[in-house]
Amino acid sequence: xxxxxxxxxxxxxxxxxxxxxxxxxxxxxxxxDMLRETRKADTELGRKVAGIMDSGGxxxxxxxxxxxxxxxxxxxxxxxxxxxxxPRTAAQADQLDEILAKHGRQLDHVxxxxxxxxxxxxxxxxxxxxxxxxxxxxxxFKQPKQEGVCDKCGSTExxxxxxxxxxxxxxxxxxxxxxxxxxxxxxxxxxxxxxxDGMASIEDVTHAIDAILAG
Ligand code: AP5
Numbered sequence: 001x002x003x004x005x006x007x008x009x010x011x012x013x014x015x016x017x018x019x020x021x022x023x024x025x026x027x028x029x030x031x032x033d034m035l036r037e038t039r040k041a042d043t044e045l046g047r048k049v050a051g052i053m054d055s056g057g058x059x060x061x062x063x064x065x066x067x068x069x070x071x072x073x074x075x076x077x078x079x080x081x082x083x084x085x086x087p088r089t090a091a092q093a094d095q096l097d098e099i100l101a102k103h104g105r106q107l108d109h110v111x112x113x114x115x116x117x118x119x120x121x122x123x124x125x126x127x128x129x130x131x132x133x134x135x136x137x138x139x140x141f142k143q144p145k146q147e148g149v150c151d152k153c154g155s156t157e158x159x160x161x162x163x164x165x166x167x168x169x170x171x172x173x174x175x176x177x178x179x180x181x182x183x184x185x186x187x188x189x190x191x192x193x194x195x196x197d198g199m200a201s202i203e204d205v206t207h208a209i210d211a212i213l214a215g
Contacts, residue, residue, distance in 0.1 A: 001026070001080040001108045001109070001213060002080055002081045002083070002105050002106065002108055003026075003080070003081070003082055003108055003109040003110070003213070004082075004083040004086075004087070004107065004110045004111065005017055005082060005083065005084050005111055005113065006110055006111065006112045006113070006180070006184070007112060007113030007114070007198055008115060008117065008172075008173055008176040008177075008180075009120060009124060009169055009172040009173060009176065010115070010120035010121075010124040010127070010169070011113040011115045011198045012113050012115070012198050012202065012205055013030075013084045013113065014028075014030060014032075014033075014084055014136060015136055015142075015202055016113070016205055016209055017030065017082045017084040018135075020209065020213075021082070023206075023210070024080065024213065025079070025080075026079065026080040027071075027075060027079050027080070027081055027082065028082045028084055029068060029071050029072075029081050029082060029083055029084065030084040030086075031059075031064045031068065031084075031086040031088075032084070032085045033084075034064075034067045034071075035049050035053060035059055035064070035067075036053075036161075039053065053162075053163050054163055054168065055168065056163060056167075056168040056169070056170070056171030056172040056174075056175065057171065057175065058089065058179065061091040061095060064086055064088075065092055065095040065096070065099065068083070068096065069099045069102075072099060072103045072105070073103070077103075077104065081105070083096070087180075088175075088176075088179060088180045088183075089183070090179075090182065090183055090186075092183075093183045093186060093187075107187075107190075107192060108192065109192055109194060109212055110184075110187040110192050110193045110194070111193075111194055111195075111209060112184065112194070112195045112196065113196055113198030113205070114195050114196065114198050115198040115199055119199065120169065121166055121170075122140075123138065123141070124164050124169050125164060125165065125166060125169070126139035126140055127139075127161070127164055128158045128160045129158065129160075129161075130150040130153060130157070131155060131158055131159045132153050132155035132157060133150060133153040135150055135151065135152040135153070137158070141202070142202065194212050196208045
C-alpha cells in the first residue's frame, strides 16, 4: 500500500510516518529528511538546498522527484511507501504519478491531516529530535520519559532544526497554502482522499490512520 501524508508544517506527518513504519513495516520517504542529508555535504548543491530550506521556500521539483524515484528503485513491491512532505506542488504530483507507474505501483490513499494553523507555530518551535536515532519529541506534547534521555536509544544528545523558527514557519505555511493545498482537488477527483483530525492526540491520530489503512 502506498500513501501520501499531506498537511502543513507541523501537522504531524513525520510523527505519524514513524509510527506507520513501526506498526506496519512500511517505509517513510521524507523529502525533508533527504534534503537535510543533502545539505550536510559541503557541495554547491548542499549549500543551495540549505539556503532554500532556511528561507522556508521549496527546493526544485526535479531535485525532489529524482530523490523519490531513486528511493523507490531500491524498494521491493511488497513494502508500502509513505510519502511524507511530497508531493508539494502540482508538478510534483504529476511526476509522482509517472514515477509510480514506472515502478508498477499505485497510490492507495491520500491522508490529509487537518490542523488549526495557530497551533502549528507552537508545535514546530517546541520540536526537537534525538541526534542519534531521530526519534521526535516536543517540549510540551511529547517529552522523553526520563528527562534528557531518548526513550528509544538512550542517547542524551538532541537537536533542533534551523528552519524551526517562527519567521520561517510562516513562509512554509504560505508555501503550503499557495502551492501544496491546490493539489488536493486532483486527488479528491480520484476518490482517494481521507481527512483526519490532526488536532487530536498523537495516539488518536494513529488510530484514525490505522482505520483508514484497514479499509
Ligand atoms: P519538511 O521536513 O517536509 O517539513 P514540513 O513539511 O514543514 O513538515 P514538518 O517536518 O515541519 O512537520 P510534520 O508535519 O512532519 O510535523 P511533526 O510530525 O514533526 O520540509 C522542510 C523543508 O524542506 C521545506 O520547507 C522545503 O524547503 C524542503 N522540502 C521538503 N520537501 C520538499 C518538496 N517535496 N519539495 C520542495 N521542497 C521540499 O510534528 C511537529 C511537532 O508537533 C513534533 O514535535 C511532534 O511531537 C508534535 N506533534 C505531532 N503530532 C501531534 C499531535 N497530534 N498533538 C500534539 N503534538 C503533536
